[in-house]
Amino acid sequence: MTRLSVNINKVATIRNARGGNNPNVAKVAQDAERFGAEGITVHPRPDERHITTKDVYDLKEVVTTEFNIEGFPDDRFLKILEEIKPDQATLVPDPPHVLTSNAGWDTINRADELKPIIEQIKAMGIRVSIFVEPEIEIIEGAHALGTDRIELYTEMYATGFKQNPEEAIAKYAYAAAKAHEYGIGINAGHDLDLNNLNYLVKTIPYIDEVSIGHALICDALYYGLENTIQLYLRALKV
Template sequence: MTRLSVNINKIATLRNARGGNNPDVIKAALDCERFGAQGITVHPRPDERHIRYKDVIDLKKVVTTEFNIEGYPDERYLKLIREVKPAQATLVPDPPDAITSNAGWDTIKNASLLKEIISEIKAYGVRVSIFVDPLPLTVEGAAKVGADRIELYTEPYASEFKLKKEIAIKPYIESAKVARESGLGINAGHDLDLNNLRFLKLNIPYLDEVSIGHALICDALYFGLENTIQLYLKELH
């Protein structure tokens, strides 16, 4: 079964735009779980432009599905992981001012850094996933530094899917095969939506988890949050 983890950053963005607590991020997370989501993902950035650090602490108290915290592994992020101990820590190579994640780790060049950080996080009993491009060598590198899973960066797939989906999926199939042979679990995320999700799942049937935020929240404006989550779950089964 491929789990659906809902990234609730965009709900926090809407709240922060007006101030106050509407929409309520904590309630939204609980509702996502109640509507069938099997995980909640957040990506707290240093400027707290969407998810705030307090949100992460508060979410830990109530989330009963898998809690996934994404972020660049600086000292602030590591402190949060140490305090919260989520089910999964997803390491991304974003600089602090990045609007969104737009590339995966070079696991060869950053092997020493990643190995040290992963060892620390795993000591807290937290599963570690590394955000990577669909490159077999990079996937092998993720296994060598001790990651439990990779998260395949799917923006290139989503872009090329509109033109030639058979070509778009090829590097992901190859990378997923290498991951599986290396003993890594496989997650995927970025620009996945109701148009391209099923094809990804059909071609990588052993996909463990997808993390979806932007497209899902956009769809919820039209279909409602409960119905939207059910639509995404349907694409995964």
């Protein structure tokens, strides 16, 4: 069964809007785990617009499931990984100024940049996942880089799902099949929600993990965090 990692960036966004420590990010992470989350994801950006560097160190002390830290692999990010030793590092290609991750890695033209970084992180004992789009040549490039996993960037799927689910999933299913053939683990994330999640994992049953933040926190405003996490776990059943 595909595992649910709850991205708690938006919890930190709410806290930062007023300062102080309400909501308490570490407590929300603990509660999310208690309610059934099988992992916690954070993205500590350099401008600390949501998750701060301090949050990452605080979370290290309380997260008991899988801890996934995502970000652009600059020196700052690599230092955090070296000191925190999360279970997984997810590398995203977005520069500091962008609002959210909006593209995958070009594993062909940026191979010389990525390969030594992946090797460095793996040498720390951390599983490496890289954010990619569902293109066969990109998957082949990821395989050549030696990454442990890929994370499929699912915005195009989520957008297309509203009009034609079969057409929206086709490239993802084909790309995932190629990654599976290579023995690469598969994660998925971006714009996944209660409407499109079950179809994704039914069509691609070997997805290891989904990372969901924005939609899950929005749903929690209406349904409550515990109930929302249970709804997402049910959506992951195939």
